Amino acid sequence: MADIPTLRTERLILRPMTMDDWPAYFAFMQSGRSAGMGGPFDKKMSWALFCHDMAQWPLMGNGGLMIDDGASGTCLGQVGINHGPLFPEHELGWFVYPGAEGKGIAFEAARALLAWAGSERRLPGLVSYVDADNLRSRQLAERLGGVLDAEAERPDPEDLVYRHF
Template identity: 45%
Template sequence: MTSAPTIETDRLILRPHKQSDLEALWRFYQSDRSKFMDAPDSRSQLWTGLLAEVGSWEIFDWGGLAIETKDGQLAGQVWISQPPHFPELELGWIVFAEFEGASYAFEAASAMRDYAFEILNVDTLVSYIDQNNRRSIALAERMGARLDPDAESYDPMDLVYRHAPDSAGPGLEAYA
């Protein structure tokens, strides 16, 4: 078992969540940007979900991390997770609207992917992406993930993009 790591990239710090992250995450889930996700219906559901992401590090060696800019602004979240309804281990991400277009999602998700392959030694990861979420599809493809039409999904609206170790970038040392 491990505590949540802190991963630094050129412009970001992927860090364990803090209580102060809750309000920004709630605002995100109340926005149109969350329309392709299973958004929490209440602050209590958000709290429970966030605590599951935090506690998963202690039990499973994976979970969620906050995406923070080097100047201390919370920009989103990235995670490795497999709740009971997910057939496989997922790599997921969200970036708040004001940080869109800066490639923060690419940088954070690539670092988390590399962490999963290099540190956790997972064989594969998937990203479950709503078929209408063009931004996330483009990001998965930019990261080298490939559509896997034979993979099982928990949601019929989702496409499954598979990340493999050979799709990984230069490795974690490039982010340090």
């Protein structure tokens, strides 16, 4: 069983998920803000995704981490590495809750998890599957150094694939 890390950045704490995270996670998944992930989702699918994010840790050695503000402890969203039957490659993904956008939160969290993936998991690289209409996530993938890979396999044929080296 994989240990779930807690990572710290200048402003953030990336920590394991708890049941206390469910209400805000569910609200996000029900909202239009989850459209870039295939949402909005009903309660059953939201719960399946929540459990998937957690279950990947013992099964795959990676998964979802919640993003907390280091000063206040407020949960701001999630960053994670997805893999398994639904993902052709290890995927770096993220989302932030309303009010956390445009502050560099997702960038800081994703950069920390990307570094952890290389140093601790020794993954040769990650990809990000991004909805072509999600301009903010596309810009974030590029800011993280992601390079478009038009030939990469993808779970959704409409997604763009950004390769992180």
